[in-house]
Amino acid sequence: MASGNILEVENLRVDIPVASGMLHPVRGIDFSVSRGETLCIVGESGCGKSLTSLAVMGLLPKTARRTAARMDFLGHDIRTLREREMARLRGGSISMIFQEPMTSLNPSYTIGNQLAEVYLRHVEQSRAAARDRAVFLLEKVGISSAGSRLGQYPHQLSGGQRQRVMIAMALMCGPELIIADEPTTALDVTIQAQILHVLADLQHEFEMGMILITHDLGIVARVADKVQVMYAGKTVEEGPCEAVFDAPMHPYTQGLLRCIPIPGKTQRGERLGSVPGIVPNLVGELSGCMFRNRCEYASEACAEMRDEPTRMGDGHAYTCLRAPEEIAGERQGAGGTL
């Protein structure tokens, strides 16, 4: 792996005991992010995107078990950090923005209080400096008359404004890495693009690494440096943004890209996922390619497939039995719809 990486994760697994047995929502995934780089994780609901980010943050549900061959963040081995040391990193050098802006702020405290709090905890004990920083960032994220907003409570702000506040909060301590878990899914379509632009601009301006989880492939195409496609707790395809978009190799990625919005035809911000079929149950022993019940190319061999990714150079890799030539041939045959 490149040495410029601020986060390197190898073979991350999350297991959660449930009533029917052991659930394996994240089943051995690798990823890395370097300074200023944007990694987009895409995949349909329930494929383990949120749990992956929570695993990095050390915020998994109490019952969940996390294992990994490697989890390095800025020279810290996250796997062995004590909760207290991890808390020092969280909110300081690694921040997270959540999927639910309406409920992610504490209703009992003012915006100013909640913004300042994280600065006072990680940077310095100066209320004046915390206030200045809060005003500066609120303006950055596009909140008007920022100074007077500090005294407002969350219920006095709209969903879009709250998510802007959450972004400002994530930036309070100048983090190296920011994880945004579907930051716009819960918002109005018109607001979604604005918020994502704010986020992408600031990430660029402050040269942070970013993991952006999203359903909006249009956004991915615009902001991602690297793309990682997850299916049923695994990475099925990953690579540089252009490579994956230009030559998707995995049938699932191809399916996703087939339902990418077409200007004028598809509503902006519409959720993808019109790949037919249902996600398999991830409880108990699992083997073979999990996509086989939905895959048009599935064969007997797919049930025994081991997850050896096929690497195509330049970091583009996919996990499927089919040979690159075979797939390329089909793409030609399909008349270049992609």
Added chain:
Amino acid sequence: MPAYTLKRTFVAFLILIVVSGLTFSLSHLSADPALTIGGEQASEEDIQAIRKLYGFDRPVHVQYFDWLGRALSGDFGESYHYKQRVFDMVSERIGRTMLLGTLAILFALVVSIPLGTLAAMWPNSIVDRVALFIAVLGQALPTFWFALMMIIVFGVWWRWLPISGHTQWANYVMPTIALGYYATPALMRLTRAGMIEVLASDYIRTARAKGLSPGSVLFKHALRNAIIPVVALAAVWFGFMLGGSIVIETIFNLKGIGWLSYDALLRSDLPVVQAIVLVFASFYVVLTLLADLLNAYLDPRISVR
């Protein structure tokens, strides 16, 4: 907000009028005050004379408005039995009842909030079980029985605490525990339920994602929100503590207005009963009003309406 407060105060006032009207008519229908005043040896003529003198021969509603008019100016009449001004009798003792009620609700909060919080932090753990046990016990034991047990153990066997009176602080220990324990289960369960809900909320996840210390997450972010309904319930229970002290004050011979009301009931001393009922009703009304205002103060989402 001022309009809201004004409306609530007006409703509170109406409730007091209705309550006092009801008790007045019920007590005057169920007991004949002239008999009480005249005593057992009074002749029929004496009774008639008393009726005339005190105005008991007038219709009940006339008597009520007469009483109400005086009550509004602070004159609650004279005790039939003690021949003292009711106002003085009540004001001499009301402090003890309020002290006992305050101590009891504080005791209940001091026990139930930490216990409920611990139970919520480790649901179904041994801590949770112990807390649940304490709560169930508090509900299952009748207050008077619990009070008597304490008297036997701490007052009679070990002689640690005085068993009756109201002159020293030690007199208040057992009554406070007996009365406060009664409110503990409800407050603890509400704290526990509130904390469990809040701890699973998105903003607690945010607080943890900000790397805040466990203390800050637990107290600043979680407890503050979980406690809002508890405070409202505590205010209502405070009303119960003040009114419910009748049994406890009688058992411990702690001469507050609870004890006085029991005494007055036994003697059919209607002016005293009437005044104390009004006091108890005011406690409830004022505390419920206070609970609402406190809620509005604690929860910024309410105060803007």
